[in-house]
Amino acid sequence: MKMNRRGFLQRSGAAMAGSILPVSLVKLAFGQEQGGQDFTFAYISDSHIQQISGARFVRNWDQGLKRAVAEANLLEPAPDFVVFGGDLAQLGTKAELDHGAEMLSALRYPLYCVMGEHDYYLDLGEYWSELFGDHYYSFDHKGVHFVVLNSILTYDEWTYERWETPERRMLEMAGLDNPNGSPFMVGERQREWLRNDLANVPRSTPIVVLSHSPLQKIYKGWNFWTEDAEEVQAILAPFEKVTVLYGHVHQIQYNQIGSISFHSAMATAWPWPYPSTYAQSGAYVPVMTVPMNRADPFNERDATGWQFVDVHTGRVAVNYTLYDNKNRTVAFNAATGRPEDMEYQHPPRRIPPQAHY
Amino acid sequence: MRRVFLAVLGVAACTVVHADEFTEADLERWAAQFESVAQEGRRLWTSPELGTNGVACGQCHPNAANTHPETYPKFQKQLGRVAQMWEMVNWCIRNPLEGQDLDPGDARMTALLAYIAKERRGVALEPGKH
Numbered sequence: 191m192k193m194n195r196r197g198f199l200q201r202s203g204a205a206m207a208g209s210i211l212p213v214s215l216v217k218l219a220f221g222q223e224q225g226g227q228d229f230t231f232a233y234i235s236d237s238h239i240q241q242i243s244g245a246r247f248v249r250n251w252d253q254g255l256k257r258a259v260a261e262a263n264l265l266e267p268a269p270d271f272v273v274f275g276g277d278l279a280q281l282g283t284k285a286e287l288d289h290g291a292e293m294l295s296a297l298r299y300p301l302y303c304v305m306g307e308h309d310y311y312l313d314l315g316e317y318w319s320e321l322f323g324d325h326y327y328s329f330d331h332k333g334v335h336f337v338v339l340n341s342i343l344t345y346d347e348w349t350y351e352r353w354e355t356p357e358r359r360m361l362e363m364a365g366l367d368n369p370n371g372s373p374f375m376v377g378e379r380q381r382e383w384l385r386n387d388l389a390n391v392p393r394s395t396p397i398v399v400l401s402h403s404p405l406q407k408i409y410k411g412w413n414f415w416t417e418d419a420e421e422v423q424a425i426l427a428p429f430e431k432v433t434v435l436y437g438h439v440h441q442i443q444y445n446q447i448g449s450i451s452f453h454s455a456m457a458t459a460w461p462w463p464y465p466s467t468y469a470q471s472g473a474y475v476p477v478m479t480v481p482m483n484r485a486d487p488f489n490e491r492d493a494t495g496w497q498f499v500d501v502h503t504g505r506v507a508v509n510y511t512l513y514d515n516k517n518r519t520v521a522f523n524a525a526t527g528r529p530e531d532m533e534y535q536h537p538p539r540r541i542p543p544q545a546h547y
Numbered sequence: 548m549r550r551v552f553l554a555v556l557g558v559a560a561c562t563v564v565h566a567d568e569f570t571e572a573d574l575e576r577w578a579a580q581f582e583s584v585a586q587e588g589r590r591l592w593t594s595p596e597l598g599t600n601g602v603a604c605g606q607c608h609p610n611a612a613n614t615h616p617e618t619y620p621k622f623q624k625q626l627g628r629v630a631q632m633w634e635m636v637n638w639c640i641r642n643p644l645e646g647q648d649l650d651p652g653d654a655r656m657t658a659l660l661a662y663i664a665k666e667r668r669g670v671a672l673e674p675g676k677h
Contacts, residue, residue, distance in 0.1 A: 240601055248600050250643060365593055367609035412609055460606065460643075463613035469670050470610070485613075487639065488625040547615070 232262040235275030235437035236457030239290040254458030258496040275437030276306025276402035306402045307342040312360040341401035344372040374403040375417040396431040396504030409465035409473035431504040445476035446528035461493035480534045483543035588662025598644025611666040618676040
């Protein structure tokens with residue numbers, strides 16, 4: 191399947207009177223020999239809907255999600271479904287989750303949701319579950335096996351004993367750089383579920399894993415990190431084509447570890463700096479990642495967006511819909527065996543705004 | 548009388564000489580003063596109290612990253628002129644935080660700038676760099 195982006199942009203441009211929309215599209219393509227077929231889905235993440243008081247919410251973050259939903263609804267051809275990648279709310283309250291769910295309800299497609307830490311640590315995902323269902327699950331779609339994990343769990347002592355109130359626990363986890371936070375993990379119980387879930391899936395079936403945190407270790411200080419990433423990767427490693435799509439980082443990242451491709455999602459709310467730009471971190475980003483452009487804070491939606499995912503021959507192409515920059519596509523390159531930016535991968539092609547410091 | 552006068556003069560002279568010197572204890576005290584102001588800056592950075600909508604500086608700038616204090620003063624393309632760091636801090640307070648400007652000499656502004664600089668320690672000055 192081929193996305194008709196020009197048609198999409200023309201339609202959306204006309205509909206939105208020239209404004210630009212933040213959505214990410216993902217295209218998955220499959221070898222016909224596997225009985226699969228190409229398809230696309232939209233991928234919206236990290237909206238951080240934040241209540242001020244009563245019926246007042248932070249306008250800036252509301253606008254990001256509204257725009258992503260409006261643009262996803264204009265996609266042609268229509269995506270098969272939408273994934274919301276987690277952190278719908280800022281502090282996990284019913285008011286925030288309800289307000290976010292109301293905006294998501296305008297989507298014209300089936301919706302699959304991933305749990306984020308901002309959705310979870312107030313009531314441990316109870317109200318989120320009432321709205322969106324199980325914390326982790328799997329489903330099959332056109333020859334691809336999708337797995338949704340709740341990757342933002344942490345140590346029991348931190349979750350159940352350390353904080354005097356649920357509100358305090360939520361606030362401590364909500365600060366990205368808060369030293370009182372705790373590393374994310376999938377946990378043994380869910381890893382066991384994953385092993386069982388994959389037990390009867392043929393090794394040649396393409397697997398797409400949806401998690402909120404990166405199932406790889408990038409920078410622990412900001413939880414760009416999953417504590418048991420290696421254990422989860424080991425469960426996925428025997429499969430020939432695996433793609434992990436994650437949110438949380440509010441920036442473009444991609445990587446390849448063995449047979450596993452990793453892609454991150456933009457946020458609809460606000461962008462985050464790359465960990466390598468925090469002078470005291472000593473952290474880096476995956477070396478193959480061509481960074482997104484540095485954000486212009488004066489353009490409220492700059493460096494935010496969404497993506498559509500194109501699934502083709504069991505591998506993924508992530509199309510980043512960026513508001514004040516040119517859109518980007520990061521696709522699996524069969525020749526090099528890794529995801530690559532379709533325009534900027536070769537170092538001489540890079541542009542000054544991609545230099546972060 | 549004369550001896551007393553000379554003695555007083557001697558004490559005064561000693562005081563003048565020693566005013567230019569400082570001790571390890573002084574250094575520790577001054578560093579602690581800076582630390583406490585930078586710590587207050589960190590508290591403000593992660594608190595909603597500078598704005599009116601609950602948004603905090605740290606939401607977009609964990610560890611004050613992506614603020615580039617070493618590049619100021621610099622030409623700020625969005626303002627069309629050379630600007631100082633505190634002007635950009637106030638821009639963020641007014642816009643994403645929907646708050647009111649701080650006076651440049653406000654102790655809270657000093658605390659914010661101290662925190663930003665502390666998180667950026669060790670990075671060479673590059674005034675004017677975009």
